[in-house]
Amino acid sequence: MRKARLATVWLDGCSGCHMSLLDMDERLIDVLGQVDLVYSPLVDVKEYPNDVDVVLVEGAVSSEEDAEKILKIRKRTKVVVSLGDCAVTSNVPSMRNRFKLEEVEHRAFVENAQNNPQVPRQVIPRLLPHSRPVHEFVKVDVFVPGCPPEADTIYFVLTELLAGRLPDLSGKTHFGA
Amino acid sequence: MPKELVIDPVTRIEGHSKITIQLGENGEVRDARFHVTQFRGFEKFCEGRPFGEMPGLTGRTCGICPVSHLMASAKACDALLAIQIPPTAAKLRRIMNLAQLVQSHALSFFHLSSPDLLLGMDADPAKRNIVGVIEARPSLGRDGIALRKWGQQIIAMLAGKRIHPAWVVPGGVSEPLSSDMCDKILTSIPEALAISQRTLSWFKDTVEEFREEIRTFGNFPTMFMALVTPQEPGTHNALLEHYDGKLRFIDASGNIVLDQIDPTRYADYISESCEADSYLKSPYFKSAGYPDGIYRVGPLARLNVIDRCGTPLADREWTEFRALRRGVILSSFHQHYARLVEILYGIERIEQLLNDPDILDKNVRAFAKPSRFEGIGVAEAPRGTLIHHYKIDQNGLITWVNMIIATGHNNLAMNQSVKQVAQHFVKADRIQEGMLNRVEAVIRTYDPCLSCSTHALGNMPLHIRLLTPEGTLLDEIKRG
Numbered sequence: 296m297r298k299a300r301l302a303t304v305w306l307d308g309c310s311g312c313h314m315s316l317l318d319m320d321e322r323l324i325d326v327l328g329q330v331d332l333v334y335s336p337l338v339d340v341k342e343y344p345n346d347v348d349v350v351l352v353e354g355a356v357s358s359e360e361d362a363e364k365i366l367k368i369r370k371r372t373k374v375v376v377s378l379g380d381c382a383v384t385s386n387v388p389s390m391r392n393r394f395k396l397e398e399v400e401h402r403a404f405v406e407n408a409q410n411n412p413q414v415p416r417q418v419i420p421r422l423l424p425h426s427r428p429v430h431e432f433v434k435v436d437v438f439v440p441g442c443p444p445e446a447d448t449i450y451f452v453l454t455e456l457l458a459g460r461l462p463d464l465s466g467k468t469h470f471g472a
Numbered sequence: 473m474p475k476e477l478v479i480d481p482v483t484r485i486e487g488h489s490k491i492t493i494q495l496g497e498n499g500e501v502r503d504a505r506f507h508v509t510q511f512r513g514f515e516k517f518c519e520g521r522p523f524g525e526m527p528g529l530t531g532r533t534c535g536i537c538p539v540s541h542l543m544a545s546a547k548a549c550d551a552l553l554a555i556q557i558p559p560t561a562a563k564l565r566r567i568m569n570l571a572q573l574v575q576s577h578a579l580s581f582f583h584l585s586s587p588d589l590l591l592g593m594d595a596d597p598a599k600r601n602i603v604g605v606i607e608a609r610p611s612l613g614r615d616g617i618a619l620r621k622w623g624q625q626i627i628a629m630l631a632g633k634r635i636h637p638a639w640v641v642p643g644g645v646s647e648p649l650s651s652d653m654c655d656k657i658l659t660s661i662p663e664a665l666a667i668s669q670r671t672l673s674w675f676k677d678t679v680e681e682f683r684e685e686i687r688t689f690g691n692f693p694t695m696f697m698a699l700v701t702p703q704e705p706g707t708h709n710a711l712l713e714h715y716d717g718k719l720r721f722i723d724a725s726g727n728i729v730l731d732q733i734d735p736t737r738y739a740d741y742i743s744e745s746c747e748a749d750s751y752l753k754s755p756y757f758k759s760a761g762y763p764d765g766i767y768r769v770g771p772l773a774r775l776n777v778i779d780r781c782g783t784p785l786a787d788r789e790w791t792e793f794r795a796l797r798r799g800v801i802l803s804s805f806h807q808h809y810a811r812l813v814e815i816l817y818g819i820e821r822i823e824q825l826l827n828d829p830d831i832l833d834k835n836v837r838a839f840a841k842p843s844r845f846e847g848i849g850v851a852e853a854p855r856g857t858l859i860h861h862y863k864i865d866q867n868g869l870i871t872w873v874n875m876i877i878a879t880g881h882n883n884l885a886m887n888q889s890v891k892q893v894a895q896h897f898v899k900a901d902r903i904q905e906g907m908l909n910r911v912e913a914v915i916r917t918y919d920p921c922l923s924c925s926t927h928a929l930g931n932m933p934l935h936i937r938l939l940t941p942e943g944t945l946l947d948e949i950k951r952g
C-alpha cells in the first residue's frame with residue numbers, strides 16, 4: 296500500500312500551530328514513518344505537488360500570494376484541514392481588519408521609521424484589505440480550533456485521517472488558549 | 473552592463489522572502505537584497521486594547537519564541553505600572569525564558585540545520601531534512617526531539633501550556649512554582665546536560681569540514697549588541713544575560729563602544745530604516761548612520777560581548793569557542809556553535825535558579841494601577857534583543873506601539889551575508905553549482921524567526937534568474 300501523502304502549509308500564522316505539531320515529540324517519528332511528508336516548512340520541496348491526501352493549513356489568508364496558494368492547494372489535495380484559530384476564524388491576523396490597511400502600514404513604515412519612511416511597494420506581494428479565514432476561499436473538510444490546538448489533538452486528527460476516518464472532534468477542542 | 477540576479481521563491485509556501493543580487497559592469501556582485509514579504513501590523517492593531525492584554529496578544533507574534541514576547545511585553549507593562557515585581561517572580565520568568573532558549577535553539581540546530589551539517593550542504597534535497605537525519609543518524613534526531621521537548625515541558629510545567637501560555641502577567645506571574653514541579657525539572661537536568669554535551673562534541677568534530685563555509689558565511693566586521701549583567705563601569709565581569717540587564721555594544725575588534733546602557737534608552741542609539749522592497753525594517757546604530765551602522769544580535773553577538781558566561785560548563789566551552797580566533801568571532805556560521813554553548817548555559821542556569829532558596833516563594837505577583845503613560849520592555853530572545861515599547865491613555869488603553877524584533881536587527885547583516893556568498897559563487901555571469909544551497913544555509917545561520925515579521929522556517933525552494941537590465945535571460949537555475 297502506498298504511504299499517505301501529507302503536506303503542511305503555513306499562511307498568515309505565527310508558526311505556533313506548526314510548533315504544536317512538533318510538540319507530538321517522539322510520536323512525530325511514528326507519524327512521519329507512516330506518511331510521505333511531501334510538502335512542509337520542514338522539508339525541502341519547491342512546488343506544492345499533485346495528489347496530496349491531507350494538508351494541514353496554519354494561518355489566515357492575508358495577502359494576494361496566500362490567496363493564490365490556497366486555491367492551488369485545494370485543487371491538488373483530497374482533505375484540507377484548517378489547523379488552529381487563525382485558519383478557522385482568522386484570529387489574530389484579523390485584528391487589523393477594523394483599520395484601513397493604509398493606516399496599519401503607515402504606523403509601521405512611516406511613523407515608526409526614522410530613515411527612508413515609506414510603505415514598501417516594490418517586489419513584495421500586496422496585502423489584502425482584510426485578513427480572512429481559509430474557508431472563505433476554499434472548501435475546508437476538517438476544522439481544528441485552538442490557539443494552537445494541542446499536540447494530542449493534532450495527533451488524534453492525523454491518526455484518524457490515516458486510518459481513513461474523518462475525525463470527530465466534538466468535545467475535544469475549544470477556541471483560544 | 474549592470475545586471476540583476478533574482479532569487480525568487482515564488483513557488484515556496486513557507487518562506488515569504490526573495491533575494492535580488494545586483495551585478496556590476498564586469499559581472500561582479502555589487503549588492504544583494506533580502507526581501508521580507510509578510511506583514512501583520514501589530515503596531516497598529518493593538519491600539520485601543522487594554523494594556524494587560526498585550527503579553528497574550530503579542531505572544532501570538534511568534535509560535536517559536538512566544539515566551540520572548542511575553543517577557544518583553546510583561547516588562548513593558550511592569551514599567552507602565554511603575555512597580556518592581558517580586559524577586560521570585562523575576563526568577564520564575566527567567567527560568568521560563570531559558571527553557572525557551574533551549575527549545576528554540578534545539579529547533580534551529582537539530583530540526584532545521586543539522587540536515588546541512590550531517591548530510592552535507594550538497595546532499596539530495598529530498599533527504600536533506602529532519603526525516604533524513606532521523607534515518608541517517610537516529611540518535612541525533614532523537615536527541616534533538618528530546619532536548620526541544622525538555623524545554624517545552626518546563627514551559628508547560630510552569631505555565632500550564634507549551635505554546636502561548638497565559639501565566640506571565642503584568643506585575644509578575646500568576647502562579648508560584650510547586651515543589652513537585654521543581655523536583656521533576658531538577659531530576660531531568662542530567663539527561664539534558666548529557667545531550668547538550670554530546671552534541672557539542674559532535675559539532676566540534678564536524679566543524680572542520682566546513683572551513684569554506686566558515687570563511688564565506690557572513691564573515692565580515694560589524695558591531696555586536698546584546699544585554700549583559702549589570703556591573704560597575706570599567707570592570708570586566710559582564711555575564712550572559714537574557715531576561716534583564718544592560719546593553720553593551722562592541723566593535724568588530726571587540727572594543728567596547730557603549731556599555732551599561734539602560735535598554736529603555738534604545739531610541740538614543742538605534743534608528744530604523746525602511747526599504748522600498750521589504751516589509752522588514754533595518755535598524756542601524758544611529759551615530760554611524762545608515763547603512764554603515766550595521767550590527768548583529770543573537771547567540772554569536774551575546775558570546776562576543778560578554779566577559780564570561782557565568783556557569784562552569786558553559787564557561788569552559790565559551791573559552792574554547794572564543795579561542796577559535798583572536799578578537800571576536802566574526803563568521804555567522806559560528807552561530808550554530810554559539811547556540812550549542814548557550815543551550816548548555818541555559819540548562820546549568822535553570823538548575824542554579826531552581827536551587828535558589830526563594831524559588832518556591834508564594835509571593836509572585838504585585839498588583840498596581842498604571843501610573844505611567846509609557847513603558848519599554850527589553851529581553852534577549854533566542855535570536856537577539858527584543859524591544860517592546862507601548863504608550864497608553866488614562867484608561868490604560870494602548871495608543872501606540874513599537875516593536876523591534878531580533879531578526880530585524882540582523883537585517884543589514886543578512887543582506888551583506890547573502891552578498892558575500894554570492895560574491896563567492898557568482899563568477900563571470902554564471903551561477904556556480906552549490907550557490908542555492910549556501911544562500912539558504914547562510915540565512916539559516918541567523919535562524920531568522922521570520923514568523924515574527926514573516927515566515928521562513930525551514931528550507932527555501934529557490935529559483936534564481938540572471939537577467940540583463942532589458943530582461944533578457946542570461947542564466948537560470950532552479951532547485952527541486
Ligand code: SF4
Nearest residue numbers: 308309311379380381
Ligand atoms: S492559531 Fe494561534 S498558534 Fe496557531 S498560528 Fe494562529 S496565533 Fe499562532
